[in-house]
Amino acid sequence: MRPAHVALAVLVAAVWGVNFTVIEIGLDHFPPLLFSALRFLAAALPAVFLVGRPKVAWRWIVAVGLVLGVAKFGLLFVGMDAGMPAGLSSLVLQVQAVFTALIAFAALGERPTRLALTGMVIALSGIAVAAVDEGTTGPLGAFALVVLAAACWGASNVLTRKASPPDALNFMVWVSTVPVLPLLTLSLMWEGPQRDIDALRTLDWQGAGTIAYVAWVTTVFGFGAWGWLLRRHPASTVAPFSLLVPVFGMSSAALFLGEPVTGLRWCAAVLLVGGVALTSLRSFTDARWRPLRHDLLPPRDGERVRSGGSWGDGEVRG
Template sequence: MRPSHLALAVLVAAVWGVNFTVIEVGLDHFPPLLFSALRFLAAALPAVFFVGRPKVAWKWIVAVGLVLGVAKFGLVFVGMDAGMPAGLSSLVLQIQAVFTAVIAWAALGERPSAVGTVGMLVALAGIGVAAVDEGTSGPLGAFALVVAAAAAWGVSNVLTRKASPPDALNFMVWVSTVPVLPLVGLSLLTEGASRDLAALGALDWQGAGTVLFVAWVSTVFGFGAWGWLLKRHPASRVAPFSLLVPVFGMSSAALFLGEPVTPLRWCAAALLVGGVALTSITPRNRDRSRVRAEGGAPAPAEVGRRTPVPAEEFGR
């Protein structure tokens, strides 16, 4: 990768990591479900008028929109509002890689390798360490909500893999149109119209800025840049940069929110990131077997181009 491309990959990981700190700030201005609805509304409009028609069937857009937008992000925002720290949230959500592997095995028959299985066990150990750390300083209920969000993310990853969207930005913008009304309805039912109206009536520049950041910078710019990189480089070279997300998430939360990073949390981070890295490894002999089954190696001009977006990258 060129230095400028490396810098862009790191920048996207930094944006996705800092996004958790911005969400924490936004939750001081909005109820969590309303905030999530506003995030998707701002991500969809006006971008939906510029990205072109959907490039996958509507059933996949609706399914991913409900599971990723309503379930995953609803649980994350509610969990963080209930006391889950921003930095720890950015870390714990990485367990989605384990959920994705398990669900893909059950639903798609994609059996994990021995190395991948070891990686899942290491990542689960990291979650256990993080739970112990959180149990000494915060509500375990909020921790459980974020773990449930990671499970929902795993389901949406498998759905995305089935959809195989050729354009990450186009897909994410259309997916963003789906959760808005369900999230608004859930907010009215659980958070109350009076609370929602009060938050909107008290809207200031900081509150509006958090919505625009999570919608335009994290979603539109993040997925646009990530998709641009994936069209120019193999996914195996681009995807590992996502492991930097919790590093930036925990660092920005410590810097801007004063969140403590305990030794146990660093241990959990090492186990989780290392486990997810192992889970993501594809054995070379599997690649060679697939090439032989397909009748030869791919043409050089096609290597690194039009690469399907890794499902694990949706939903940052």
């Protein structure tokens, strides 16, 4: 990768890591489900009028929108609102790589290698250490919600692999249109209309800034830049930069929120990030797939280019 492309990949990881601190600040202004709904509303508008028509079938947009937008982000925001620290949330969510591999095996028959299985065990041991650490300082129920959010993220990764979106930004913007109404409905049911009205009535610049960051910077810029990198480099080159997300997440939470980083948490970070790295190293041994450099070779007739990273594997079907 060119130095400028490396810098862009690190910038995206930093944006995604700091996002957890911004979410924590935003939860001081909004109920969690309302905050998540506003995030997707701002990500969808006005971008949906600028990215063109959807490039995949609507069933995939709706499926990913519900699993990623409603389930994953709903659980994450509720878990953080219930007491899960921002830095620890950025770390625990990385176990989505393990869930992605397990769900891909169950749904798609993609067999993980022994190295990937070893990585899964190491990553899960990191989750166990993080759970012990959180059990001494915070509510385990909130911790469990974030783990469930990671499982939903893994499921959405497999759905996106099946959807094979040719344009990551176009796909993410259209996906962002789906969760808005379900999340608003859930917010009205569980958080109450009065609480939502009070949050909107007292909206200030800090609250608006958190919505702008999580919608436009994290979603539109982050996924747009990540997709741009994946179109120019193999997924195996780009994807490892996502392991920097918890580094920036834990660092920003410690710097701006004063969250302590205990010895157990550092141990969990080493195990989880190391395990995820092993899980992501050529995790699947399905002979039906072979690598293709998207920037060097055009797809042959009848082949569909798949997006890489957490949404695909940078390969095409033969």
